Amino acid sequence: MNAIRTRKKSVWSWNLARRPAGGPKGGVGDVVPRLTSEQDMRNPAFQRTLKKTVEFAGVGLHSGEACRVVLTPASADAGIVFQRTDLAAPDNVIAAIPENVACANHGTTLTNEAGVSVATVEHLMAALALTGVDNVTVDIDGPEIPILDGSAAAFVTEIAQAGLSELRSRRRPLVITETERVADGERSIKVEPHAGRLVEIEIDFGDCLIGRQALCLDLDDPAVIARLASARTFCRLNEVEALRAAGLIRGGALSNGIVVDGDRVLNEEPLRDPAEFALHKALDLIGDLYLLGGPVIGRIHAVKPGHDLNTRAALYLKQAQAETRQPARATA
Ligand SMILES: [Zn+2]
Numbered sequence: 001m002n003a004i005r006t007r008k009k010s011v012w013s014w015n016l017a018r019r020p021a022g023g024p025k026g027g028v029g030d031v032v033p034r035l036t037s038e039q040d041m042r043n044p045a046f047q048r049t050l051k052k053t054v055e056f057a058g059v060g061l062h063s064g065e066a067c068r069v070v071l072t073p074a075s076a077d078a079g080i081v082f083q084r085t086d087l088a089a090p091d092n093v094i095a096a097i098p099e100n101v102a103c104a105n106h107g108t109t110l111t112n113e114a115g116v117s118v119a120t121v122e123h124l125m126a127a128l129a130l131t132g133v134d135n136v137t138v139d140i141d142g143p144e145i146p147i148l149d150g151s152a153a154a155f156v157t158e159i160a161q162a163g164l165s166e167l168r169s170r171r172r173p174l175v176i177t178e179t180e181r182v183a184d185g186e187r188s189i190k191v192e193p194h195a196g197r198l199v200e201i202e203i204d205f206g207d208c209l210i211g212r213q214a215l216c217l218d219l220d221d222p223a224v225i226a227r228l229a230s231a232r233t234f235c236r237l238n239e240v241e242a243l244r245a246a247g248l249i250r251g252g253a254l255s256n257g258i259v260v261d262g263d264r265v266l267n268e269e270p271l272r273d274p275a276e277f278a279l280h281k282a283l284d285l286i287g288d289l290y291l292l293g294g295p296v297i298g299r300i301h302a303v304k305p306g307h308d309l310n311t312r313a314a315l316y317l318k319q320a321q322a323e324t325r326q327p328a329r330a331t332a
Pocket of ligand 1: 122123233280284
């Protein structure tokens with residue numbers, strides 16, 4: 001069942017199903033969340049949180065440290081808040097907001113004013129965006145969100161199984177009313193007014209199998225959400241040594257990311273989607289932009305995006321929105 005069913009407005013749930021016969025095969029990629037809603041999830045009027053707690057455990061991609069994560073329901077307007085349970089309160093609380101991005105080098109790290117960090121938040125953030133969770137407390141007993149299989153599939157699946165409950169406060173989507181563009185050389189992110197949620201993405205790794213990929217993704221389509229959720233992170237084999245030398249990917253393995261060597265994939269599991277690389281870049285973008293605290297209603301066009309540009313775009317859009325909302329100053 002792929003389609004959204006619209007029924008009563010106050011209740012909704014998710015169904016999970018395997019890929020239809022004939023779809024891409026292989027490992028965890030076979031289990032992809034197929035989302036069926038009892039309510040139109042495209043632009044729900046009210047905020048949501050989880051119905052019950054959800055737990056994950058695994059190693060961090062960059063730190064290699066084992067961490068346990070517990071997602072707990074939160075009240076309306078609480079937003080997404082990380083809490084380092086291995087450190088003492090109150091300095092262990094880190095809000096998921098663009099202002100707290102401290103590092104966006106091969107992953108997004110949030111740091112609070114006390115200098116306490118949580119790393120590689122983007123796939124969990126993307127899962128919360130894709131499932132429409134506005135408010136949640138994320139308890140974590142270490143420095144980095146587990147990489148799991150390198151995708152957001154497990155996060156989306158578990159959140160979907162837990163279910164969501166609607167809160168009494170209205171959502172605050174960021175509605176794009178003007179064209180804005182953030183660029184860094186040939187990389188760019190442009191947003192334009194549009195009635196729905198569209199993500200257009202272009203990537204170019206012309207020197208290897210990945211090649212050029214361009215996608216237009218309608219986030220209001222449950223099948224698109226399933227493709228995004230199952231797309232794994234990736235790197236090229238010739239980058240691995242440099243990343244290791246930089247103290248990164250200590251937890252990296254073929255079980256938690258695609259490694260491309262020239263014109264071949266080194267993983268035993270085949271690609272889950274012909275466009276898995278572009279889909280993963282879109283997933284990262286969606287996760288980073290969810291630091292805005294709600295869905296972006298508009299058309300997002302990203303050319304060769306990365307965490308640095310994504311998080312800069314999030315901060316820029318937040319500041320632009322704040323300026324728009326400021327009352328006009330009275331002239332003397
Ligand atoms: Zn990623």
